[in-house]
Amino acid sequence: MKQNKSNQKVIKLKNTGRKSKTARFDNKVIGIALVIAVAIGGFLGFRPNAYQITIAEKVVGAVKDEKIVEAARDTVKAQLESTYNAEIKFEDEIELKKYHAKKRDYIDPTYLVTYIRKNMNVLIAFKEIYVEGKPVGIVASDEEVEVLKAALKKEYYGNKEVEVDFGKKVEIKTAFAKESDLINMDTLVEKCAVTTPKIVTYEVKAGDSLWGIANQLGVSIENIKKENQGFTDTTVLKIGDKLKAKINEPMLPLIVTKDLTIEQETVDDGKKEQ
Numbered sequence: 001m002k003q004n005k006s007n008q009k010v011i012k013l014k015n016t017g018r019k020s021k022t023a024r025f026d027n028k029v030i031g032i033a034l035v036i037a038v039a040i041g042g043f044l045g046f047r048p049n050a051y052q053i054t055i056a057e058k059v060v061g062a063v064k065d066e067k068i069v070e071a072a073r074d075t076v077k078a079q080l081e082s083t084y085n086a087e088i089k090f091e092d093e094i095e096l097k098k099y100h101a102k103k104r105d106y107i108d109p110t111y112l113v114t115y116i117r118k119n120m121n122v123l124i125a126f127k128e129i130y131v132e133g134k135p136v137g138i139v140a141s142d143e144e145v146e147v148l149k150a151a152l153k154k155e156y157y158g159n160k161e162v163e164v165d166f167g168k169k170v171e172i173k174t175a176f177a178k179e180s181d182l183i184n185m186d187t188l189v190e191k192c193a194v195t196t197p198k199i200v201t202y203e204v205k206a207g208d209s210l211w212g213i214a215n216q217l218g219v220s221i222e223n224i225k226k227e228n229q230g231f232t233d234t235t236v237l238k239i240g241d242k243l244k245a246k247i248n249e250p251m252l253p254l255i256v257t258k259d260l261t262i263e264q265e266t267v268d269d270g271k272k273e274q
Contacts, residue, residue: 047100048098048099048100049064049100049101050062050063050064050098050099050100050101050105050106051063051064051065051066051069051096051097051098051099052096052097052098052099052101052105053069053094053095053096053107053112054094054095054096054097055092055094055095055115055116055119055120056092056119056120056121058119060107060112060115061105061106061107061111061112062099062101062105062106062107063106063107063109063112064106066096068109068112069094069096069112071109072109072112072113072116073090073094073116075113076113076116076117076120076122077090079113079117080117080122080124080179084124084125084126084140084141085141086124086125086126086140086141087124087125087176088122088123088124088125089122089123089124089176090120090121090122090123091121091122091123092120092121092122094116094120117179121178122178122179123176123177123178124176124177124178124179125174125175125176126138126139126140126141126174126175126176126177126181126182127139127140127141127142127144127145127172127173127174127175128172128173128174128175128177129145129148129170129171129172129188130170130171130172130173131168131169131170131192131251131252132168132169133169133171136188136191136192136251136252137183137187137188137191138175138177138181138182138183139182139183139185139188140182142172144185145170145172147185148185148188148189148192149164149165149166149254151185151188151189152164152189152192152193152250152252152254153254155189155193156193156218156250156253156254157254157256160261161259161260161261162256162257162258162259162260162261163256163257163258163260164254164255164256164257165254165255165257166252166253166254166255167252167253167254167255168252168253170252191251192250192251192252193250193251193252194250194251195248195249195250195251196248196249196251197246197247197248197249198246198247198248198249199227199244199245199246199247200217200244200245200246200247200249201242201243201244202216202217202242202243202244202245203240203241203242204237204238204239204240204241204242204243205239206239208237209237210224210233210237213243213245214245215259216256217245217247218247219245219246219247223245223246224243224244224245226246227243227244227245227246228243228244231243
């Protein structure tokens, strides 16, 4: 008996195996691509792009080029040399480390110059003043010593016309120090003018008068009378006599080398006699 071909069903199987394999391969490629992309992004995101600046163990900020740091250091050196005309030494090292900086980490080169000058241990060849071997202050130059003398003259003698010199041994030595170590002139004068009570002895010389001796010692005539038993207004001064006086001696006294007031009075008296 013959079967009817029209009643036969034909089932066709699709090639699903090949396509599923292809899909899995494509997904794997995409996954690998994504991993590579993430890795590249991570590398680029954390790759060093700047120099971190550390001075005296403190992080200052970041710059893109190490030459910016060199230029800032050279600028500070040039500024100080121009201001003080002295040798400059950098005691601290500037540490640079490559790292990935964020936008907020970067600093302006001008700020770096200011920071180095104020915070770095930069030493300058200044001058230190010694009185009888004891240091009293650091000044910028030798010329400041004459400024000190003039200021002490004003402090001790006011507007009196006298020529003076230091009354104690004063030495000037080179000292490498920071700008912040410089002493203000007013402070230096105040320090040198601090007094200590002291009994001094004066030997009478030719031409001395009681008034002149008192004036030279910076005391009153009553002071001399009080410290010298039996001394009165009528006591005659003799060359070689030794008079005592109680003075408040400054840490750095001055001595009068020439009293222009007395010389002027002598000239005026001579004119009157003519």
